[in-house]
Amino acid sequence: MTVTSRAEGQAMAEPQEGAPHRVEIRGLSKSFRRRSGAGTIKPIDDITLSIQDGEFLVLLGPSGCGKTTLLRSIAGLERPDEGSISIDGTTVYDSGRGIFLPPNRRPISMIFQSYALWPHMTIFKNVAYPLRSRKSTRRLGHAEIAARVEQALAKVGLVGLGDQYPGQLSGGQQQRVALARALVSEAQVLLFDEPLSNVDAKVREELRAQLVEMQRELGFTAIYVTHDQAEAMELADRIAVLNSGRIEQLDPPRRVYQRPQSRYVAEFIGSANLVAGVVRSLDERAVVDTALGSFVIEDYTEHWTGDTPLGTGDSVTLMFRPEDCLVDPGPDSRSNMWDVELVRTSFTGVQQHLLVHSGDERLIVLTTNDAQYPEGAKLRLGVERHKLHLLPPVPAESGAA
Amino acid sequence: MVRVAVLIIAAALIVLLVYPIGRMVIRALFPEGGLDAGAFARVVSQPWFWPVLQDTFVVVGTSSVLALLIASVLAWLNERTDAGLGWLGTFMPLLPLLMPPIATAAGWVFLASPEVGFINGVLAYLPGNLSVNVLTIPGLIFVYTLELVPFAYIPISGALRNLDPSLEEASRVSGAGVIKTIFRVSLPAVSQAMTSAFFLLIVAGFALYSAPVVVGTNAGIDILSVRIVRLMQFTYPADLQSATVLATILLVVVLAAWLLQNVVTSRGRYAMISGRGSQVKIPLGRWRHVFRTGTIIYLLLTTLLPLLAVVIVAFQPFWTPVIDPSMFTMEHFERVLNRRNSVRALQTSVMLGLVGGAIAVAICVLINIAKRRTSFGSILGPRLARVVDGIMRLPAAFSAIVIALGFIVAFSGPPFNLNGTAAILLLCYLVNFMPQASTTVGNAMSQVGNDLTEASYMSHASERRTIGQVTVPLAIPGLLSAWALLFVLFAGEVAASTMLAGAQTPVIGFVLVEIWENGTVGPMAAFATVVTLITSSAVLLLVLLGRQRYRRR
Numbered sequence A: 001m002t003v004t005s006r007a008e009g010q011a012m013a014e015p016q017e018g019a020p021h022r023v024e025i026r027g028l029s030k031s032f033r034r035r036s037g038a039g040t041i042k043p044i045d046d047i048t049l050s051i052q053d054g055e056f057l058v059l060l061g062p063s064g065c066g067k068t069t070l071l072r073s074i075a076g077l078e079r080p081d082e083g084s085i086s087i088d089g090t091t092v093y094d095s096g097r098g099i100f101l102p103p104n105r106r107p108i109s110m111i112f113q114s115y116a117l118w119p120h121m122t123i124f125k126n127v128a129y130p131l132r133s134r135k136s137t138r139r140l141g142h143a144e145i146a147a148r149v150e151q152a153l154a155k156v157g158l159v160g161l162g163d164q165y166p167g168q169l170s171g172g173q174q175q176r177v178a179l180a181r182a183l184v185s186e187a188q189v190l191l192f193d194e195p196l197s198n199v200d201a202k203v204r205e206e207l208r209a210q211l212v213e214m215q216r217e218l219g220f221t222a223i224y225v226t227h228d229q230a231e232a233m234e235l236a237d238r239i240a241v242l243n244s245g246r247i248e249q250l251d252p253p254r255r256v257y258q259r260p261q262s263r264y265v266a267e268f269i270g271s272a273n274l275v276a277g278v279v280r281s282l283d284e285r286a287v288v289d290t291a292l293g294s295f296v297i298e299d300y301t302e303h304w305t306g307d308t309p310l311g312t313g314d315s316v317t318l319m320f321r322p323e324d325c326l327v328d329p330g331p332d333s334r335s336n337m338w339d340v341e342l343v344r345t346s347f348t349g350v351q352q353h354l355l356v357h358s359g360d361e362r363l364i365v366l367t368t369n370d371a372q373y374p375e376g377a378k379l380r381l382g383v384e385r386h387k388l389h390l391l392p393p394v395p396a397e398s399g400a401a
Numbered sequence B: 001m002v003r004v005a006v007l008i009i010a011a012a013l014i015v016l017l018v019y020p021i022g023r024m025v026i027r028a029l030f031p032e033g034g035l036d037a038g039a040f041a042r043v044v045s046q047p048w049f050w051p052v053l054q055d056t057f058v059v060v061g062t063s064s065v066l067a068l069l070i071a072s073v074l075a076w077l078n079e080r081t082d083a084g085l086g087w088l089g090t091f092m093p094l095l096p097l098l099m100p101p102i103a104t105a106a107g108w109v110f111l112a113s114p115e116v117g118f119i120n121g122v123l124a125y126l127p128g129n130l131s132v133n134v135l136t137i138p139g140l141i142f143v144y145t146l147e148l149v150p151f152a153y154i155p156i157s158g159a160l161r162n163l164d165p166s167l168e169e170a171s172r173v174s175g176a177g178v179i180k181t182i183f184r185v186s187l188p189a190v191s192q193a194m195t196s197a198f199f200l201l202i203v204a205g206f207a208l209y210s211a212p213v214v215v216g217t218n219a220g221i222d223i224l225s226v227r228i229v230r231l232m233q234f235t236y237p238a239d240l241q242s243a244t245v246l247a248t249i250l251l252v253v254v255l256a257a258w259l260l261q262n263v264v265t266s267r268g269r270y271a272m273i274s275g276r277g278s279q280v281k282i283p284l285g286r287w288r289h290v291f292r293t294g295t296i297i298y299l300l301l302t303t304l305l306p307l308l309a310v311v312i313v314a315f316q317p318f319w320t321p322v323i324d325p326s327m328f329t330m331e332h333f334e335r336v337l338n339r340r341n342s343v344r345a346l347q348t349s350v351m352l353g354l355v356g357g358a359i360a361v362a363i364c365v366l367i368n369i370a371k372r373r374t375s376f377g378s379i380l381g382p383r384l385a386r387v388v389d390g391i392m393r394l395p396a397a398f399s400a401i402v403i404a405l406g407f408i409v410a411f412s413g414p415p416f417n418l419n420g421t422a423a424i425l426l427l428c429y430l431v432n433f434m435p436q437a438s439t440t441v442g443n444a445m446s447q448v449g450n451d452l453t454e455a456s457y458m459s460h461a462s463e464r465r466t467i468g469q470v471t472v473p474l475a476i477p478g479l480l481s482a483w484a485l486l487f488v489l490f491a492g493e494v495a496a497s498t499m500l501a502g503a504q505t506p507v508i509g510f511v512l513v514e515i516w517e518n519g520t521v522g523p524m525a526a527f528a529t530v531v532t533l534i535t536s537s538a539v540l541l542l543v544l545l546g547r548q549r550y551r552r553r
Helices: A065-073 A124-134 A144-155 A170-183 A200-217 A229-235 A253-260 A263-268 B002-027 B039-042 B049-080 B087-098 B103-111 B119-122 B137-162 B166-173 B178-207 B210-219 B224-233 B240-268 B286-316 B333-338 B340-371 B382-397 B400-411 B422-446 B452-457 B463-492 B497-502 B506-518 B520-544
Strands: A023-033 A040-051 A057-062 A084-088 A089-095 A109-112 A189-193 A223-224 A237-245 A246-251 A274-282 A288-291 A295-297 A315-320 A325-327 A334-347 A350-356 A362-366 A378-383 A390-393
Touching: A023 A065, A040 A065, A040 A189, A040 B002, A057 A229, A065 A109, A065 A223, A089 B178, A089 B506, A109 A170, A109 B452, A124 A223, A124 A325, A124 B452, A144 A170, A170 B452, A170 B506, A200 A229, A223 A229, A223 B002, A229 A253, A237 A253, A237 B119, A246 A253, A246 A263, A263 A274, A263 A315, A263 A390, A274 A362, A288 A315, A295 A334, A315 B382, A325 B002, A334 B210, A350 A378, B002 B178, B002 B340, B002 B382, B002 B400, B002 B422, B039 B240, B049 B137, B049 B178, B049 B224, B049 B286, B087 B286, B087 B463, B087 B520, B103 B119, B103 B137, B103 B210, B103 B286, B119 B240, B137 B210, B137 B286, B166 B178, B178 B224, B178 B333, B210 B224, B210 B400, B210 B506, B224 B240, B224 B400, B224 B497, B240 B286, B240 B382, B286 B333, B286 B520, B333 B340, B333 B520, B340 B382, B340 B422, B340 B506, B340 B520, B382 B422, B400 B422, B400 B497, B422 B463, B422 B497, B452 B463, B463 B506, B463 B520, B497 B506, B506 B520
Parallel strands: A057 A223, A057 A237, A109 A189, A189 A223
Antiparallel strands: A023 A040, A023 A084, A084 A089, A237 A246, A274 A288, A274 A315, A288 A295, A315 A390, A325 A378, A334 A350, A334 A378, A350 A362
């Protein structure tokens, strides 16, 4: 390949009838050849994803899971190899039809991790830049542009800083300017590439809250990349958990936490106790044998995340959250109960973390009771029957990150 | 359109490089049409041939080794230990640019000539019969070494800067001392850079012209590069035949060293680059001050001392080791600046430097833009971009003398008839300094982060607008400093200038050599002082402009 055609982008696609989604991704794939050595990596592996109008979608995963490449493909900063992307009913990329709309002609804005403000322009010029670039607003008069810039700066709470240069602002302020620059062109889809990971913790929280508020108010559609699960939980309408280029689970935060589809998701979001087991019997409830003893799971079909129906004798992974563990429940409890030995405790104020073991299994327990247990104490743990989850067994080598 | 322009430029560059040198080699090998080793045989049988070759190899070889050693030590001190000079240290590679190399060489003649040298003047007051003499083979090697050190310092300090300090720390923690750490860890890790630097020194050493023409001529030591020019310039009629033969020999040696250097560089890097550039420096304890003083003395020696010598000789009515400020006079300045020849040389050189430098920067910016790879696609595909890159770097494989001689063979006669014009000088400078232009412009452009251009695309700006509003404005400090560098290189060029400039278009290098050859040291020193003033202001500008003006997070 010597030259890649720049004319492809000209073939603007016709809007589809009654587009139900803001952003529609179908069968998207991209692979890179590794720089040294053999083999390829697939940062995007056959992803299909629809994003609703006004939705706040978070792409979550550890570094290298493909979330940034996916975002950059939506932006048009990367060319995928296969699949299609449409935004606002306009096909911006379609491998089959050879469509690639360059990033500047896609109806989107983007906020970068490094803020990416132009240091040689004032804040005003930075924010006015999209207006002066875009065909539809290029010929606006001075006054009109000034008014719109002021408006955008007001939205992010930075009135009166127009004459400053980015270098004179704090990190948090710079990111607000970047936000104003993204908002000024009134794009309906905003892309966020880990925008808060460069600002310090306190400002981060503040900006996060502001972002949620602003999104509810202005109603833009947001696609937000982060590796911070707390951030994802707070911001998202839905979280897409990515694992080596694939969407492992796509659900609202609550569901992702309570009903993780896999061990990878369970471990990435919150902490999880995982115990290998074998199904002994199934009726309304399931009985699973593990190294800790037998566990009874109520309404097991609700708690089984595998694709195929569960059968007797199947291997499974039993998962329960540390905060769902009960320490020394009463004898009349209908919980699953077993004996453990305390290894260590750490007290955080609201809760205490207990690290316990039973045989080879190590478990984490979170409890709000402030009873003091000596190390080595024998405890009895319980987990209610509907707080247990059954996940497919994971081959040993592909444990979660 | 950019693509066409870039391809035309690349084609022009390769034509300007290959055609003249090709004609020259053909002329050397096939003087009368058929293959004829007669010209070679005639040159080889000359009584001066073997001594010239021997002296050249001895001087270049020895000084390359010495320069490599000095550069390595300086680079290590400055990059890896707490004896570094910080800001002054980063300025070090630029120091030799302050003065045109020919002025530095003249400065050493003024300092260390037998009897009349300033150093000998001082030594005469000391007990013992001490004296120094630069007009000897060791003296010439000394001057060569000083001029060559920066060529090795730049790549070696770069490699050391990228060396992961934890490697050294691990060695220290494991109980190895500083010396052991240097030889077991630091040196092996940068051995590739050092090997590559050595070949670079050979390339630069054979191309060096100013030191041998100034020192060697006075000492009666004949060096290959000077002999080539002499055959053209001071033999009547010009012995083009012998010159082409010698230039072909020079070409083969330099090309071989250059190829070796490329082989070494391309053979995979050691796994030593770590992303975090933690600045842990090796503490040298008490030795720190010793080494720091040594570095400063070295810097003074290489720049201030010869500069001082040149300035003093320029003001002295006649060159004498007895420095008496009350005798100082402006007469040499007046004499030199009243010569039409030298004034025109200043004008022509400044003009060529400004215009030529700007053209070179513009060409490199254009090529850089064409090479960029974005999701839009790139104007040049990756393979073509590599080819263009190679062409831009190719002139480094030929020395200025070879290129200039090729230009004489190819363009001085009909149909071009460019002999002695500003055009032939401009073209020759452009070709000769294209590698430096390409590197500095490339660095300037790459300082503009990808995010900043991507943010522009995401703000609905086209590629053209992005280049015009974001990329180029942000690169401007770096581009200006590249322009200043090229100005200094163009204005201080001597070897090609001596051969290509004529009486109608004298340039600085040409006039300096001319005055020197006439044996009038006072006016030469005065002229060199004026030139130094011009070039060092340009370097100063370069340093000021090169500083990042914007605060980046």
